Amino acid sequence: MSGSSTVSETYAARAVALDAADGLAGYRELFALPEGVVYLDGNSLGALPRAVPGRVQDVMAREWGELLIRSWDESGWWTAPERIGDRLAPLVGAAPGQVVVGDSTSVNVFKALVAAVRLVDDEARDEILVDATTFPTDGYIARSAARMTGRTLRPVRPAEVPGALGPRTAAVLLNHVDYRTGRLHDLPGLTAAVHEAGALAVWDLCHSAGALPVGLDTHGVDLAVGCTYKYLNGGPGSPAYLYVAARHQERFDSPLPGWTGHANPFGMAPDYAPADGAVRGRVGTPDILSMLALEAALGVWDGVGVDSVRAKSLALTDFFLECVRDYLPEGRVEVVTPLAHTERGSQISLRCADAGEVMKALIERGVLGDFRHPDVLRFGFTPLYVGFGDVERSARVLAEVLQRS
């Protein structure tokens, strides 16, 4: 066994030193985490920020219960989608006025892809490319968007995108970080390649926003979507968001032109006239409880730079990889996530044949990661509430489980 007590003592001591030097360590206090648990599934459901329950209680008891309908104006409910969009925007590198919160990621993928095809507005560009390794809903929705705009869907691996681009390409839908492997794709390079080919780039940020710099404006991304319940800690199924680059807003033509995206929603006009800005990406009445829970959750980012989060994330995953290498029985797992920093998200995925059983045993021992069919153990590292001691413990417990199974 390579996870000898001497080795683990050394790593435990290193973890103590790393935690002591961690400038983000204090942020853990902003979250309510159960005692005795190492939570490495924040890339599936972020932990509960302590500020959320009190705020939601106030929304229910006072804003809904007492002010009732008046809260649409007086409590700022009506403008929540764009206000919270602006709050979230710096985390994805967007200037104000380009992000609107609401609906699910799937619904926003549909809006973004259909709108992209309409922005390109060229019948000869009859293909939509989609990341073949992406989270499946993106592919399902992209197929529907292609079908409903008379285009063909062409699934390709991200590495094959540059070769697949051409005069037939209308739009490309890519994931910034692969949900299964944790691979970080080259957003600047791929976006540039897509533009070079005369097409538009739509990025899904579900597994990157809140964990690493995205730089939507800097890299000239056209449209983007993402969820808020992973690294943004908005709560289970909290509203997603849509980014529409300022230069595309005037011609952004939504397939879901609901009344709250209308230029004058209370005019109740029979014809649709889109609002200016990202607001035209709104559809129906905003879901206030979930949306204001998200707004409260975003408070943990006050004063936090995404660069410092990224630095800690890489330190955490580097440390986990070291512990894994030295603790685990040799050959028992295969590291699926790329080792190069430029290709790594904020998770480490390990392949092992009995991953389902191993994850069950880990969870019983208080280490919560998740299992992705058929053979992947997935560990997400959320820099705001995961420390180096957690990393050491999780690798140690994983070694124990693997030695017993």
Add this chain to the structure above:
Amino acid sequence: MSGSSTVSETYAARAVALDAADGLAGYRELFALPEGVVYLDGNSLGALPRAVPGRVQDVMAREWGELLIRSWDESGWWTAPERIGDRLAPLVGAAPGQVVVGDSTSVNVFKALVAAVRLVDDEARDEILVDATTFPTDGYIARSAARMTGRTLRPVRPAEVPGALGPRTAAVLLNHVDYRTGRLHDLPGLTAAVHEAGALAVWDLCHSAGALPVGLDTHGVDLAVGCTYKYLNGGPGSPAYLYVAARHQERFDSPLPGWTGHANPFGMAPDYAPADGAVRGRVGTPDILSMLALEAALGVWDGVGVDSVRAKSLALTDFFLECVRDYLPEGRVEVVTPLAHTERGSQISLRCADAGEVMKALIERGVLGDFRHPDVLRFGFTPLYVGFGDVERSARVLAEVLQRS
């Protein structure tokens, strides 16, 4: 002035007697309403059921905060859309397995209309008819559904629907109760006429569900949608629902085939295979806070029959019309809502030139209704928490306001 003290004393005494005889009077205790307010805007935002805050607190602190990701299984989060759909189904006259909760009404209108065109599957049927007087979002979304399925949108008044139906009609989108006038449309008769013409009927139940019997199954409705934040008291912007009649489910082909409507969502297969039943109407990850708030809100319906709600609703609106007739300065307002019970929803709309100012004055005096541009005062009567004393008071205060203005 016709609202003399003698008249108002008589009506006040009648209100006391009516409240005493009201079998639903006790349900008011299930709601948290502010002191001193008559709330006649439940047709815009239903009042807060007392059970909601405690339940949502538990969802946040325990299910999210402590159980974390495990709650998707252990707390029943994953199956919430169909479970809450089944809970809601009896209120709209649907047998289990046909209603799924999620997304906004607008998004569900899109699913339902596109699916209806695909169910009809006949190129010659190239028209979608839509209620020209409907809440605008239905018309906006219907236009998009028509555009994306290669059909033409034809707005017609509900009374003109029978004459407009024909071999070119694919689907018809109608509102059960008009949001502005409170007119109740003939769902059984219009559905039969639509079927006679070989088309499908899609109904929007936003202003009827929870206020009167709908009878979706009995009347053979094909598809329906509705919100849950009016008479169903789910909270601001709470999730909407979609009804897919059992006979159409196998061929229901959603334009938003998200991963949670997949037959095997965690198989992460690259190709979409729809789940059986109304579940295929699901799209993205369900919004749990809002959805479970709605579930708790639906608890107020335990033991309540929709027929008794309808009987009280008609008694309330009849009584309001009597008070209005005898209290208000003659000719000052025009009753817009039909007087016939068969054509009346659960609201009374009054037209008066200075409606905006009048509603402001009413709200200052604790009577909360709403104003619909340009000249409509709208009063919604929610039988579970509005009593006859409230009705008398609101008409009396309205008379005072009109006499001063």
